[in-house]
Amino acid sequence: MTDHSPLWEVFVRARRGLSHTHVGSLHAPDAELALRNARDLYTRRQEGVSIWVVPAAAITASSPDEKDAFFDPAADKVYRHPTFYEVPDGVAHL
Amino acid sequence: MYGNDFSTPADAPGGGLLGEVEAAEAELRAAAQRGRRGGPAPDEDLAAYFAEVVDAEQKIEPRDWMPDAYRRTLIRQIAQHAHSEIIGMQPEGNWISRAPSLKRKAILLAKVQDEAGHGLYLYAAAETLGISRDELVRLLLDGRQKYSSIFNYPTLSWADVGAIGWLVDGAAIVNQVPLCRCSYGPYARAMIRVCKEESFHQRQGYEILHTLAHGTPAQQAMAQDAVDRWWYPSLAMFGPPDGDSTHSAQSMAWKIKRFSNDDLRQRFVDMCVQQAEILGLRIPDADLRWNDERQAYDYTQPDYDELLRVISGDGPCNRERIAHRRAAHSEGAWVREAAAAYAAKRAEQREKVAA
């Protein structure tokens, strides 16, 4: 939804007991879609416990603006993880 | 997936690959712990400040001052990388509908989906440099920015899905792992996540080829044919030889790029030889042999004239790949417009309620 859609910053609580952490940004025309897109984009490998989306335009930043893209990976579909694959004995660097 | 086979610049290597990604992540955290000095003093030389941060292996962050050329180089490189992920969905996406088992279908679909995700992480990283994704997409569709030329080759059999995973993703990882230590924070962080996800991609490809290479004679032939076709284009992913590579020295100084094209290519070849032996497949290079003096394999260089032809638009699938992307973009326009119109209506309603 790039043509007309604003940027949203995404925050995910990975597990109970942790605070929401900025994981990156995305585009969506409205908050509802932003939330759905965030689920698909940033929690493909795990169920984040909770997601916040915030219009990037609503963020007031002190000098170095941290609108970055650091994503914590995780695990819900086993084949997404390299250990799911059988590596024949002795193969290196894979 | 991403190579250095663009018309413009190049980058990075990998070895105990996942380990290196994790080391880069630890390094990133350690650098953050050390605490960067504060912003530049009002009368401080900005270029000197920037150089000091980079030399101290600290990360440059979006609002920091940076040389224009550094910003331009990063935008170009991150955008090309993002475009490569998005265009790179097509050759493998070609086999989702025909995947030979339901398990393979699920894996391939998840992999191609990951590539869309990687493209989006990277577009987001590029946007922190002050360019919009709309603009980057337009540059791709207008042919003004490149993507990795490897994706201009066709996937002719199921074994190609395996060969892409093993060789193309393998080359991409060798290339990308050093980018996890790139001096630009958002790019480095995006690359850490991408590399972790991509190690599954390479392994699924290797597993496909291993299964085929130990299957029926027809499957074995399919696997060998795929390796024969993908080997040299994969070597070409590391870009032109060092002597012909522009921008490299500056990118090295800025710690965007950390290894030369030829170093990375050598590293990749050295890794593949043993892996091919275990597969029981032949690397199509009669002159491939261990050089005791160099402690590395001698190998035949890819055809760089062919690489240039593909980069300039005359690969087997350049036209189709871009036409496909353009069609998806233009056919989706009415949907994007509808979503925007709906959002505007809802916002208007909320304002009325508030008033």
Added chain:
Amino acid sequence: MNGPFDFALALGDDALVTAQRLAEWTTRAPEMEEDIALANIALDQLGAARLLLSYAGELEGAGRDEDALAYLRDDREFRNALLVELPNGDFAVTMAKLFFLAAYQLPLYTALAGCADERLAAIGAKARKESAYHLDHGALWVKRLGDGTEESHRRMQAAVDAVWPYTHELFAADPAAPVDPATLRPAFDETVGSVLAEATLTRPESGWAPAGGRAGVHTEHLAYLLAEMQVLHRAHPGAKW
């Protein structure tokens, strides 16, 4: 349908054919975010299909696994409803299909989660959560397209009109099945009614009600879908992948 084998097969085929159709959108979605969302839904449906077909194979007891059932049956042996095999059409048609299917699958899997067959109950419990997301996604787009621009409204209404007749087959009574589909209709009608109203769309009159999928009599589209899906597997009989 009679008995758990036919039931598991019918549900498994619905899920498999849905996954195959949704996966056709990969690299073609209106926006990159939507490419990822459609792939997620396709993966969920494929996952459910594998569980259901594996279980069907066990119930049958003839040694057929998920791949034998998916790749080595002809169209006349498939038991999916016609709705899921219809071509994707434009994005509005795909969303109409997804929305109607999910509005049926959610109460279906919810009921299944409480049925006496433990395996089916476990599958239902897992798939129910996924269906809730699919329904949410379908409804979200039906509303946006229905109440978006003039063009999107026209396309969405046309899609609803075109797909609606195929929804009736989903609810054909089968009192012997672990869950009688006829019992799911009120929940479906309620969901569909409220979402279409919010989307400023008109619910079509019910008249023509094509059916036959559950008995293996399909549209012309299914054989093409299967020809593509099965071609490689069938070209190498007995091979492992």
